[in-house]
Amino acid sequence: MRKQLKDFMSEIGENAVAIIPAAHEVTRSYDTEFKFHQDPSFNYLTGFPEPDAIAVIDPSSKKNKYTLFVRPRDPLMETWYGRRLGTEGALKNFGADRALPVEKFESELNKILDGHEKLYYRFGVDGKLDQLILNYLSKQHFRRLKTGYPPHTIIDPSVIIGEMRLHKTDEEIELMKKAGEIAAEAHILAMRSVKPGMNEYQVEALMENYMKQQGAAGVAYNSIIGGGDNATILHYVENNMPLKDGDLILIDAGAQYQGYASDITRTFPVNGKFTKPQRDVYDVVLETQLACIEVTKTGTTIKQRQDLSIELLTEGLKKLGVLKGKTADLIKNKKYEKYYMHGVGHYIGMDVHDAGRYFTDQAAKNSRPFAPGMVLTVEPGLYFPPDDKDCPAKFRGIGIRIEDDIVVTETGNLNLTDKVTKDPDEIEAIMSSKKSKSAKS
Ligand code: GLY
Ligand code: MN
Ligand code: MN
Numbered sequence: 001m002r003k004q005l006k007d008f009m010s011e012i013g014e015n016a017v018a019i020i021p022a023a024h025e026v027t028r029s030y031d032t033e034f035k036f037h038q039d040p041s042f043n044y045l046t047g048f049p050e051p052d053a054i055a056v057i058d059p060s061s062k063k064n065k066y067t068l069f070v071r072p073r074d075p076l077m078e079t080w081y082g083r084r085l086g087t088e089g090a091l092k093n094f095g096a097d098r099a100l101p102v103e104k105f106e107s108e109l110n111k112i113l114d115g116h117e118k119l120y121y122r123f124g125v126d127g128k129l130d131q132l133i134l135n136y137l138s139k140q141h142f143r144r145l146k147t148g149y150p151p152h153t154i155i156d157p158s159v160i161i162g163e164m165r166l167h168k169t170d171e172e173i174e175l176m177k178k179a180g181e182i183a184a185e186a187h188i189l190a191m192r193s194v195k196p197g198m199n200e201y202q203v204e205a206l207m208e209n210y211m212k213q214q215g216a217a218g219v220a221y222n223s224i225i226g227g228g229d230n231a232t233i234l235h236y237v238e239n240n241m242p243l244k245d246g247d248l249i250l251i252d253a254g255a256q257y258q259g260y261a262s263d264i265t266r267t268f269p270v271n272g273k274f275t276k277p278q279r280d281v282y283d284v285v286l287e288t289q290l291a292c293i294e295v296t297k298t299g300t301t302i303k304q305r306q307d308l309s310i311e312l313l314t315e316g317l318k319k320l321g322v323l324k325g326k327t328a329d330l331i332k333n334k335k336y337e338k339y340y341m342h343g344v345g346h347y348i349g350m351d352v353h354d355a356g357r358y359f360t361d362q363a364a365k366n367s368r369p370f371a372p373g374m375v376l377t378v379e380p381g382l383y384f385p386p387d388d389k390d391c392p393a394k395f396r397g398i399g400i401r402i403e404d405d406i407v408v409t410e411t412g413n414l415n416l417t418d419k420v421t422k423d424p425d426e427i428e429a430i431m432s433s434k435k436s437k438s439a440k441s
Contacts, residue, residue: 001066001095004164005045009059011160016060017112018120018157020045021129022053035218040350041161043259048094050085052102054129056112057120064098069108072101109136114148120157158355165349166356167373172260172349173407173416176375179216179257180405180416183264186210187251187420191430196245196270200225203251204239211255220261220352224252227270231399232383234342243270248278250399254352261352263377264417265403272431274424277394281382282424284316288380289402289422292344296376296406296413302358303367309344309380310336316382322391339384339391345377348405370408375416379403 012018023039036051046055046068054069071077073086090099100108113119113136123130140150168176186207193206204225212218226236227243231250243249247270254262267282269275274282292309314336317323322339323330330336347354354375360366370376381401384391405416421427 002045002047005057005066005095007164008045008157008160009057009065011164012057012059012118012120012157014060015116016118016120017116017151018055018057019112019129019133020055020057020120020157021126022046022048022051022055024126025051038259040259041158041165041355044161044165044350046094048085048090053090054102054105058112058116060116061097066096067098067100067112068094068096069100069102069105072103106132109133110148110150113137113150114140116151118153118155119151120155120160122156122158123154159357162355162357165354166347167371168349168375168407169373173373173375175258175260176262176349176405176407177416179220179255179260179262180264181419182211182214182216182257183220183253183255183262184417184419185214186253186255187264187266188430190251191266191268191420191427194243194249194268194270194431195272196243198243198270200227200230200239200241200243200249203243203249204253207251207253214255216255216257218256220254220256220263224250224265226250226399229386229397229399231267231401232385232397233399234383245271246275248274248398248400250401252401252403259350261348261350261354262405262417263348263352263379263403264405264420265379265381265401266420266422266427267400267402268427268431273428277392278398278400279424280320281384281395281398281400284313284320285380285382285400285402286422286424288312288316289378289404292378292380293404293406293413293415296345296370296378297408298371298410299369301367301369306344310340313340313380313382320392320395322384322395338388339382340380341383342379342381344380345403345406348375348377372408372410375405375407377403377405 020042022042025033025036028034052071056067068090070090071084073084087099090096137150189210190203190207204223222237224236225239227249228247230236248267249270250267252265254264288309292305295305314327314330323335347356360368383399384395386397402422407414
């Protein structure tokens with residue numbers, strides 16, 4: 001049994017049972033499915049890679065603390081749809097005390113639930129399983145002659161699992177380093193390859209090809225490859241426009257490697273040379289990003305870091321001549337929001353927007369301080385809408401974001417994605433060396 005599962009067991013304690021389902025395959029259209037992606041919390045606790053499984057965790061059981069319900073071996077299904085580990089594999093390689101075919105789950109439900117005080121289960125994710133559990137609870141509730149006493153308290157386990165996932169172990173950090181490195185190299189490849197006339201989808205293709213060649217399962221989220229004013233659309237994913245001389249390109253792309261995500265944004269000139277207005281905006285975003293990385297360390301709260309990004313970008317907007325007035329008033333009246341409308345970062349781990357609470361107190365919304373083992377992105381940006389009459393014409397249509405993944409350590413922090421430069425002079429040097437190389441060849 002893996003450590004994560006043991007820790008989860010001690011968190012839920014005696015007299016409790018947890019039911020944690022795997023993900024299901026999702027139909028893309030007709031009889032074709034999207035590529036399967038395991039539920040990250042199920043993956044975290046069990047490591048079991050197949051769809052439709054259910055883990056039952058019962059710390060007070062003597063013999064069966066950990067049961068896996070799995071798809072059974074089936075030669076016909078395996079010929080058509082791929083190998084299955086079956087109950088044999090679940091026992092042999094995943095440390096289950098007991099493995100049963102998933103079809104047996106319903107008939108076992110009374111034995112799973114009865115006699116426990118608490119059930120850890122998240123309603124609202126798996127409709128079919130919700131129904132099975134609700135039906136059973138309801139049946140026992142309304143039965144005159146009770147055959148058993150199911151749990152009276154139902155708790156969402158995602159709070160416990162989220163807290164566990166938030167604090168990464170050294171092994172997890174190693175995997176995240178690799179996810180960061182692969183994505184960083186893909187960004188370097190893009191810097192070396194982009195030129196006017198290329199299409200956004202070609203950049204997407206070469207980056208994703210590289211990530212997979214390096215052993216990534218794929219991208220951690222749909223890549224954002226935005227040339228020109230497409231960079232001002234935060235989640236632009238069409239990626240189908242030609243890249244123009246004189247424009248910037250914003251690339252937000254990360255890799256999924258052995259269950260862990262990376263999330264990197266770089267913005268650079270399509271022709272390899274920043275214009276003065278582009279460089280002026282870039283410098284403001286870069287200075288803000290560096291300052292926000294600096295404070296991503298033990299003790300700083302999420303709100304303090306967000307406030308710092310707002311203050312520095314507001315100052316920067318004043319310096320650029322976009323905003324006028326007292327910084328405090330501009331912040332109070334949220335004047336920056338038209339140009340900086342998102343958070344400065346988020347937790348990252350198995351999910352790109354990872355599990356874990358952002359408040360120490362959900363009701364009071366007290367902002368949480370960073371602690372060693374947390375991994376967060378730092379991604380300030382400025383986006384000038386192409387038709388914005390309030391900003392100088394020279395900035396319209398410019399969108400710049402710079403993003404890295406930072407792990408909080410005991411003594412400070414570590415950047416997992418710094419293999420790809422964000423220094424504007426170095427970017428220009430990389431891009432011009434590419435030109436002179438191709439000119440020679
Ligand atoms: N790539 C999604 C994000 O930066 O949050
Ligand atoms: Mn991103
Ligand atoms: Mn991000």
